[in-house]
Every structure is written in structure tokens, then in C-alpha cells.
Amino acid sequence: MRPSFVLYATLAVATTASAQAPPLRPAPPAAPVLIKAGRLIDGRSDAPQSGVGILIEGDRIKAVGPLAQVQGQARGARVIDLSQMTVLPGFIDAHTHLLLQGDPTAESYNEQLLYESTPYRAILAARNARIALEHGFTAIRDLETEGAMYADVDVRRAVDRGEIPGPRIFAATRAMAPTGMYPIVSDNWELELPHGVQPVDGVEGARLAVRQQVAHGADWIKYYSDRRYYFGPAPDSVLHSWVNFTDDEARALVDEAHRLGRKVAAHAIGSDGIAAALRAGVNTIEHGDGMTDSLLEVLVAKGVYWVPTVTVAYYVAGPRGGPWGPMVEHQRRAFTRGVKKGVRIVLGTDVGGFPWTELNQAKEFEYYVQYGMTPMQAIKSGTSLAAELLGQRDLGVVAAGAYADLVAVPGDPLKDVAELSRVRFVMKGGVTYLSP
Numbered sequence: 124m125r126p127s128f129v130l131y132a133t134l135a136v137a138t139t140a141s142a143q144a145p146p147l148r149p150a151p152p153a154a155p156v157l158i159k160a161g162r163l164i165d166g167r168s169d170a171p172q173s174g175v176g177i178l179i180e181g182d183r184i185k186a187v188g189p190l191a192q193v194q195g196q197a198r199g200a201r202v203i204d205l206s207q208m209t210v211l212p213g214f215i216d217a218h219t220h221l222l223l224q225g226d227p228t229a230e231s232y233n234e235q236l237l238y239e240s241t242p243y244r245a246i247l248a249a250r251n252a253r254i255a256l257e258h259g260f261t262a263i264r265d266l267e268t269e270g271a272m273y274a275d276v277d278v279r280r281a282v283d284r285g286e287i288p289g290p291r292i293f294a295a296t297r298a299m300a301p302t303g304m305y306p307i308v309s310d311n312w313e314l315e316l317p318h319g320v321q322p323v324d325g326v327e328g329a330r331l332a333v334r335q336q337v338a339h340g341a342d343w344i345k346y347y348s349d350r351r352y353y354f355g356p357a358p359d360s361v362l363h364s365w366v367n368f369t370d371d372e373a374r375a376l377v378d379e380a381h382r383l384g385r386k387v388a389a390h391a392i393g394s395d396g397i398a399a400a401l402r403a404g405v406n407t408i409e410h411g412d413g414m415t416d417s418l419l420e421v422l423v424a425k426g427v428y429w430v431p432t433v434t435v436a437y438y439v440a441g442p443r444g445g446p447w448g449p450m451v452e453h454q455r456r457a458f459t460r461g462v463k464k465g466v467r468i469v470l471g472t473d474v475g476g477f478p479w480t481e482l483n484q485a486k487e488f489e490y491y492v493q494y495g496m497t498p499m500q501a502i503k504s505g506t507s508l509a510a511e512l513l514g515q516r517d518l519g520v521v522a523a524g525a526y527a528d529l530v531a532v533p534g535d536p537l538k539d540v541a542e543l544s545r546v547r548f549v550m551k552g553g554v555t556y557l558s559p
């Protein structure tokens with residue numbers, strides 16, 4: 124039940140094909156565009172504004188302000204009337220997997236790596252990119268291809284060249300774990316099975332792997348800090364894990380990435396894995412179910428972002444069983460304490476861990492409000508704060524100079540955050556992809 128998808132509906136480019144056919148390579152309209160916004164949540168301000176004009180030239184926002192004022196600068200502009208809607212910056216999901224179609228169990232994961240070719244998976248990834256955009260996500264950080272090598276870089280290129288609709292993609296390529304510490308691992312030693320990551324061992328191996336991934340187009344480096352999650356015996360309520368890399372390996376990996384101008388995301392679920400990743404100097408902690416008060420304080424002190432991926436935690440808890448259910452509850456309590464401590468929590472869903480076709484990524488906003496954020500805090504977590512994590516000042520905000528990445532929803536998301544799952548208008552870089 125997805126809204127109808129209006130490809131490039133506003134494009135004013137002549138085409139030799141029929142008048143209805145969308146142009147194959149969209150470009151921002153030549154004439155300026157004036158958006159009339161009934162209500163604007165700009166991603167940075169603490170309060171919404173009413174009766175706002177947003178003037179767009181090319182792929183950027185030229186002016187934002189009271190409608191009457193902006194209208195004066197907008198002579199000849201084409202008008203998009205969103206006066207009955209709430210306009211927001213395009214959403215940003217800081218943790219996605221374009222190349223994965225849900226992996227609640229080992230079987231569902233292995234099925235994809237063993238029986239689907241990388242070209243087939245890339246075709247699904249292109250479809251997923253379009254779904255993300257339809258849901259209002261105009262930028263994503265795609266945190267590894269799960270065995271599909273560098274196919275995320277190809278999807279990014281196709282989007283950037285206008286060959287397919289999709290969000291801005293910040294790609295991590297293959298991710299890393301030491302030999303034998305990430306699927307697929309089989310008892311049959313005669314078979315060489317596909318690896319869900321690039322196997323990496325030793326300090327020099329870590330530096331080489333970072334260089335290889337950057338050479339092939341990685342915007343970010345991701346590694347798996349831990350595995351095998353378990354709660355200690357009572358009264359120990361700490362979520363523990365087995366740490367993958369030695370401290371020397373993890374430090375080399377982070378240092379090499381930073382030397383090459385790339386930031387590092389660490390999958391870290393148990394407290395031991397989180398602590399190891401923080402010792403290594405990573406920029407973001409992914410999942411972080413096992414956060415303790417002292418770890419939360421290290422996050423604040425070091426300015427490390429936490430990307431909790433709550434939607435996937437609920438999705439896999441049932442099928443996986445074991446500690447996965449209690450881990451959700453542990454994370455909920457840690458999240459609430461993290462909000463109070465001022466931890467920079469950035470919205471990430473791990474979509475791909477759940478099927479792109481089943482759940483709207485924007486569900487994540489609802490969990491954050493249930494867990495203790497205000498709706499405005501949740502919105503910033505998935506817009507301006509996510510842009511800060513990405514180091515992209517021109518994303519995640521509706522302001523003069525920023526990219527014209529905008530969405531609109533019919534109601535007021537500050538009253539009902541679920542409204543963010545009902546996106547009716549999407550613009551990216553001045554091109555309209557979905558119209559009410």
C-alpha cells in the first residue's frame with residue numbers, strides 16, 4: 124500500500140517520447156520553484172513556523188522566510204502548494220543495507236549469499252533505493268553490502284547520474300571482521316563459502332583492507348567489533364559480548380581510515396564490544412544494545428554518535444530468540460538514560476535487516492518518542508543530527524544554501540510522530556519525486 128510514485132513529475136524538459144513518459148535523466152528545473160509551506164519544521168529550530176515560503180533555484184534552497192517576503196523574490200517561479208501540509212528536511216537513515224532483503228535468521232541470510240547473484244541483488248538494491256526515497260529518506264548511510272562486494276558504490280553511481288531514483292548514498296562497501304568471525308562459516312572445510320564481510324587479520328591487514336575499500340569507493344569504513352552476545356549470571360545485568368579484533372588491529376583500522384579522510388562505524392552490541400570500539404576511536408556505535416552508564420558518558424565526552432537501530436531489534440527478536448528479546452528491553456532503558464545524558468543519538472534503522480518491502484523506515488521515529496525523545500528531538504535525530512554525523516552541513520536542514528531535499532506530511536508530526544510515515548511529497552536536489 125505505497126503511495127503512487129510520480130517520477131520526476133515537475134521536470135520541464137522536452138522529450139521526443141510521449142508527453143507522459145518521464146525523462147530518463149532528471150535535472151533540477153530551469154525556473155525557480157516557490158514552495159508554500161503551511162507549517163515548516165526546519166530540522167534545527169526548536170519550534171515550527173507557519174506560513175513559510177521556500178524559494179529553490181537549481182538544486183539548492185535560495186531563501187526561506189515568511190511567505191509574503193519570499194514571494195517578493197520569487198517572480199516567475201513555479202509554485203508548489205503545500206499550504207495544507209507540514210514541510211520538513213528530507214529524512215536521513217544512518218544505517219541501511221541496500222543489498223539485503225531481511226535476515227531474521229541465519230537461513231534467510233545464507234539463502235541470499237548462496238543462491239542470489241550479486242547482479243540480482245543489485246537490481247533489488249536499486250528497487251530499495253527507490254523505496255527509501257518514496258518514504259522520504261533523501262540520504263542514507265549504507266553500512267555494508269553483506270557479501271555483495273562493492274555493489275553499493277554502483278548503486279550510488281547510478282543514483283548520482285540520474286539513471287535510477289534514490290537517496291544520496293554514503294557507502295561503506297564490504298565492512299570487516301577477522302577470519303572466522305562473521306557468516307557464512309560452515310563445518311564443511313572443503314567448501315569456500317561467500318563471506319558477508321572482507322576477512323581482515325593483523326595490523327598490516329587492517330591498513331591494507333581500509334586502503335582497498337577506499338580505493339573502490341568507500342565513503343565510510345565499517346567493522347564488526349563484537350559477536351556472541353550474552354547476559355552475565357545474576358545479579359549481573361550487563362550485556363556482554365566476544366570482541367572480534369585485538370586493540371592493535373582495531374586502532375590500526377581506525378587510524379588508517381582517518382588518515383584517508385574516512386570516518387568509522389563499529390557494529391558493537393555488547394558492552395565489551397562497545398568499550399573496545401570506543402578505545403579504538405570510532406566515530407559511531409551501531410546498535411549499542413549493551414550501553415552502560417559509564418559507556419554513555421564516554422560517548423558524550425568523546426562526541427561519538429550512537430545509532431540504535433530499534434526497528435530491526437524488534438523485528439529479529441522473535442525469530443532469533445535467546446538473548447535477542449531481553450536485549451531490546453536493555454536497549455530501551457539505556458536509550459532513555461542516554462537521552463537524559465545528552466548522548467548524540469542519530470536515527471538508523473538497519474533496514475535490509477528487515478525487508479524494505481514490509482516496514483517503512485520512518486517507524487524508527489516512533490520508537491525514539493516511545494523511548495523518551497520529544498517528537499522534535501526525534502526529527503532532529505533523523506535530519507540535522509544525522510547530517511552532522513555524515514559531516515554534511517548542507518543536508519538535514521531547510522535553510523538558505525542547503526540542498527533542496529524536502530518532504531511533506533499531511534498532519535502535524537509534533538502531535539503524532541507516526542505522521543512521518545505518511546510522506547506525500549519528496550524533493551531531492553530540487554527535483555520532485557513524489558507529489559501529493
Ligand SMILES: [Zn+2]
Binds near residue numbers: 220473476
Ligand atoms: Zn546493519
